[in-house]
Amino acid sequence: MDLKQLRYFDAVAETCHFSQAAERLHVAQPALSQAIRRLEAELGVLLFTRTTRQVQLTPAGEFFHRETRRILGDLEASVLGAQSIAHGRRGLLRVGFTGTSAFTQLARLSRMVRAALPGVVLEVQADLLTPAQVERLLDGRLDLGVLRGPVVEPGIETRTLTREPLVVALPADHRLVPEPALDVVDLAAEEFVGYADARSAVNEAVVATCRRAGFSPTVTHRAPGTAALLALVAANLGVALVPESVRSMQLTGVVFRDVLDPTTIDLSLAWPAGHASPLVSAALDVLEREGFYDLNPA
Amino acid sequence: MDLKQLRYFDAVAETCHFSQAAERLHVAQPALSQAIRRLEAELGVLLFTRTTRQVQLTPAGEFFHRETRRILGDLEASVLGAQSIAHGRRGLLRVGFTGTSAFTQLARLSRMVRAALPGVVLEVQADLLTPAQVERLLDGRLDLGVLRGPVVEPGIETRTLTREPLVVALPADHRLVPEPALDVVDLAAEEFVGYADARSAVNEAVVATCRRAGFSPTVTHRAPGTAALLALVAANLGVALVPESVRSMQLTGVVFRDVLDPTTIDLSLAWPAGHASPLVSAALDVLEREGFYDLNPA
DNA sequence: CCTGATTGATAATCTGCTGTTATGAATCAG
DNA sequence: CTGATTCATAACAGCAGATTATCAATCAGG
Numbered sequence: 001m002d003l004k005q006l007r008y009f010d011a012v013a014e015t016c017h018f019s020q021a022a023e024r025l026h027v028a029q030p031a032l033s034q035a036i037r038r039l040e041a042e043l044g045v046l047l048f049t050r051t052t053r054q055v056q057l058t059p060a061g062e063f064f065h066r067e068t069r070r071i072l073g074d075l076e077a078s079v080l081g082a083q084s085i086a087h088g089r090r091g092l093l094r095v096g097f098t099g100t101s102a103f104t105q106l107a108r109l110s111r112m113v114r115a116a117l118p119g120v121v122l123e124v125q126a127d128l129l130t131p132a133q134v135e136r137l138l139d140g141r142l143d144l145g146v147l148r149g150p151v152v153e154p155g156i157e158t159r160t161l162t163r164e165p166l167v168v169a170l171p172a173d174h175r176l177v178p179e180p181a182l183d184v185v186d187l188a189a190e191e192f193v194g195y196a197d198a199r200s201a202v203n204e205a206v207v208a209t210c211r212r213a214g215f216s217p218t219v220t221h222r223a224p225g226t227a228a229l230l231a232l233v234a235a236n237l238g239v240a241l242v243p244e245s246v247r248s249m250q251l252t253g254v255v256f257r258d259v260l261d262p263t264t265i266d267l268s269l270a271w272p273a274g275h276a277s278p279l280v281s282a283a284l285d286v287l288e289r290e291g292f293y294d295l296n297p298a
Numbered sequence: 299m300d301l302k303q304l305r306y307f308d309a310v311a312e313t314c315h316f317s318q319a320a321e322r323l324h325v326a327q328p329a330l331s332q333a334i335r336r337l338e339a340e341l342g343v344l345l346f347t348r349t350t351r352q353v354q355l356t357p358a359g360e361f362f363h364r365e366t367r368r369i370l371g372d373l374e375a376s377v378l379g380a381q382s383i384a385h386g387r388r389g390l391l392r393v394g395f396t397g398t399s400a401f402t403q404l405a406r407l408s409r410m411v412r413a414a415l416p417g418v419v420l421e422v423q424a425d426l427l428t429p430a431q432v433e434r435l436l437d438g439r440l441d442l443g444v445l446r447g448p449v450v451e452p453g454i455e456t457r458t459l460t461r462e463p464l465v466v467a468l469p470a471d472h473r474l475v476p477e478p479a480l481d482v483v484d485l486a487a488e489e490f491v492g493y494a495d496a497r498s499a500v501n502e503a504v505v506a507t508c509r510r511a512g513f514s515p516t517v518t519h520r521a522p523g524t525a526a527l528l529a530l531v532a533a534n535l536g537v538a539l540v541p542e543s544v545r546s547m548q549l550t551g552v553v554f555r556d557v558l559d560p561t562t563i564d565l566s567l568a569w570p571a572g573h574a575s576p577l578v579s580a581a582l583d584v585l586e587r588e589g590f591y592d593l594n595p596a
Numbered sequence: 597c598c599t600g601a602t603t604g605a606t607a608a609t610c611t612g613c614t615g616t617t618a619t620g621a622a623t624c625a626g
Numbered sequence: 627c628t629g630a631t632t633c634a635t636a637a638c639a640g641c642a643g644a645t646t647a648t649c650a651a652t653c654a655g656g
Contacts, residue, residue: 001373003301004614018633031615033634038614043377045384052622052633059575060383067376071369075299078365079341085358086343277357302643316604329644331605336643350604350651598656606649613642620635626628 001042003075006068008035009047013065016048016055088282090119096133096145099195099226100202101267102126104245105146105161112290113283120279127225130201137272143280148201149268158268162295164243165262166209169229171236172253181258184213191238193229194219202265206241209263230254243267269293301373303337304366306330307345311363314353386580388417394431394443397493397524398500399565400424402543403444403459410588411581418577425523428499435570441578446499447566456566460593462541463560464507467527469534470551479556482511489536491527492517500563504539507561528552541565567591 011021012032022029040047047061057065084090093113097106102124110122125142134153136142149158168182176182187210194217195203210217221237223229226246233240234253243265247256269287271280287293309319310330320327338345345359355363382388391411395404400422408420423440432451434440447456466480474480485508492515493501508515519535521527524544531538532551541563545554567585569578585591 001301001377003299003304006301019631028616029633030617030635034614037634043380045380047380050633053624053631055633058384059389059577060380063383064376064380067372067379071372071376074365074369074372078362078369079299081365082341082343082345082358082362085361086356091357279357317602326645327604328606328646332643335605348604351602351653353604600654602651602653604649604651607647609645609647611642611644614640616637616639618636618638620633622631622633624629624631626630 001039003072005035005039006072008032009039010065010068010072012036012048012055013057013061016057018050018055084119086278088120088278088280089117091279092121092123093279093283094123094125094141094143096125096128096136096142096147098130098133098147098201098267099127100243100246100249101146103248105267108292109146109287112286112292116286116290117282120283129195129197129199131199133270137270140272143271143277144283145270147268147270148205149266149270151268151270155273156270157273158270159293161267161269161293162245163264163266164245165264166205166241166259167244167247167262168257168259169233169240169242169246170255170257171233171239172255173236174239174255176257177255179257181260183260184209184262185215187217187239187241188213188215190218191220192217193221193223193232193238193240195229196222196224202241202243205263205265209241209259212263227251299337299340301370303333304370306333307337308363308366308370310334310346310353311355311359314355316348316353382417384576386418386576386578387415389577390419390421391577391581392421392423392439392441394423394426394434394440394445396428396431396445396499396565397425398541398544399444401546403565406590407444407585410584410590414584414588415580418581427495427497429497431568435568438570441569441575442581443568445566445568446503447564447568449566449568453571454568455571456568457591459565459567459591460543461562461564462543463562464503464539464557465542465545465560466555466557467531467538467540467544468553468555469531469537470553471534472537472553474555475553477555479558481558482507482560483513485515485537485539486511486513488516489518490515491519491521491530491536491538493527494520494522500539500541503561503563507539507557510561525549 008021008025011025012018015021015024018032019029022032025032036047045060046058047064049056049058081090095109106124113120113122128136130147130149130151133142133145133147134151134156137145138155146161150160151158168187170177176186192206194206197203206217221232223232226242226249229240229242230249230251232238234251271284306319306323309323310316313319313322316330317327320330323330334345343358344356345362347354347356379388393407404422411418411420426434428445428447428449431440431443431445432449432454435443436453444459448458449456466485468475474484490504492504504515519530521530524540524547527538527540528547528549530536532549539557569582
């Protein structure tokens with residue numbers, strides 16, 4: 001059996017006329033007669049009753065016609081589907097976010113992707129620290145990552161989204177609240193609330209900032225995420241240095257203050273270098289076109 | 299695109315190994331490489347990533363594999379379906395019954411057909427008089443008929459099922475009830491209840507019976523079916539001559555009595571002669587084998 | 597690090613399927 | 627009865643696709 005035979009059969013079944021079907025298929029009429037005959041021989045089923053004047057589907061032929069029409073349609077659809085996947089217009093895009101970036105970037109990214117690539121399903125993995133995202137990008141569990149960067153890992157390409165200064169989160173009744181802006185040195189004697197994971201890029205930036213100011217921070221309490229971290233600050237258990245975008249997370253009992261000459265920390269988009277999958281390429285194109293990178297560093 | 303290409307693709311996708319797939323397909327390995335390459339070129343989609351040591355499906359290839367496997371399965375199923383229809387193992391069998399025959403024959407026939415041909419759907423057209431069944435058998439609206447016969451119409455073949463004598467249906471308080479058996483002449487003065495349709499084969503047999511006994515029946519009331527006819531008899535509106543199988547239809551107020559030297563009336567199975575459809579042939583085979591015709595004329 | 601084994605790709609060749617043209621046979625209309 | 631229509635058959639030709647032979651790349655084991 002052969003797809004061509006099925007297409008021929010389909011045409012003859014629709015017209016019930018060998019010559020007309022032949023014309024429609026751009027072949028000579030004997031080719032059709034032969035092809036249908038071969039098909040019937042292979043199936044062991046008479047598909048048409050034909051005289052020299054009239055061609056008619058048998059019940060078996062009628063059934064087979066309905067089936068083949070559906071099957072040919074399905075085949076065509078599956079070709080289109082495969083092409084969609086190959087061109088990145090369809091598939092599963094797994095995007096990772098760091099704890100603080102999900103709030104600001106997730107909505108922008110998903111809006112742009114869904115509008116331009118309606119066939120793409122987004123799978124969000126939130127609250128992934130930068131090293132975890134890098135690992136998953138490298139072993140293929142993740143397609144895109146919004147993370148603290150820039151990443152210098154080979155095999156990962158990144159592009160900077162925003163450069164944020166660190167700001168201080170203080171308990172509302174802290175002695176430094178009246179100051180409009182603080183010097184990091186002012187915090188030397190404070191107890192700090194940090195992120196639980198030692199590999200957190202924010203943690204590293206905090207340590208670097210303090211060291212630059214000449215002291216090593218005393219991290220007394222540790223939180224598994226930004227919400228918990230702010231809650232600890234609100235509970236008066238310490239102060240914290242966080243990226244400025246955390247300000248969008250309002251929490252009573254916590255106030256933010258700028259830092260003089262602050263360390264900055266980048267937020268970047270990262271993806272596996274080299275063998276970029278069509279999905280990732282398409283998504284990157286969309287984000288470029290839609291201005292995902294055009295952020296005023298807040 | 300070609301079914302062979304799809305089968306080749308399927309084999310390679312399952313094994314992820316060109317040489318092994320080639321062996322399984324009983325072709326040389328280069329044929330596979332070429333075929334897959336052609337398929338990819340036609341779709342414009344890379345289906346495999348391959349090095350000399352490793353073959354792997356792309357996401358598009360994975361999708362296409364799922365689809366083609368389903369499609370190839372559907373195609374195979376539809377071939378089997380068409381063959382089932384062609385061999386009469388599947389389809390719609392439309393069977394007609396006369397008013398009185400449905401009760402006794404419908405259950406037997408449907409039991410035999412359903413047991414031997416589970417793929418066949420029965421469509422019962424009951425209460426069809428013999429001429430109506432003949433007409434429908436000839437123009438293709440009916441495949442089989444259980445009717446009063448034998449039919450001499452060309453284009454119809456029949457086989458006798460039972461030969462029934464006519465019996466008398468009397469009102470329970472009729473003067474003749476005490477007699478164990480009646481002579482038809484005894485009914486010469488009675489009013490008769492007949493079937494409404496003048497072409498009814500039973501009607502004709504009744505008239506013939508009476509004429510043989512030397513009188514013409516006075517048919518005062520007419521019923522559209524056997525139940526109504528017996529109801530009229532029960533209501534004391536007349537007597538009726540009916541086939542003996544009607545006795546199986548008990549109705550208070552009606553008693554049956556044998557007729558001496560009765561006219562007999564045949565019940566036959568009828569079907570279109572000549573171009574017997576596979577379904578009808580298969581059904582006739584089954585009925586033959588299962589003893590549908592082995593009835594003791596009651 | 598080298599060598600042989602494995603595996604997919606490529607080149608050249610050939611077989612046979614399938615389409616074409618020419619023609620026949622059967623049916624229908626006028 | 628005759629011409630037109632339509633499907634089937636026969637003979638032939640062209641090319642798609644299979645085969646064999648060979649190459650190139652990768653990996654395993656000593």
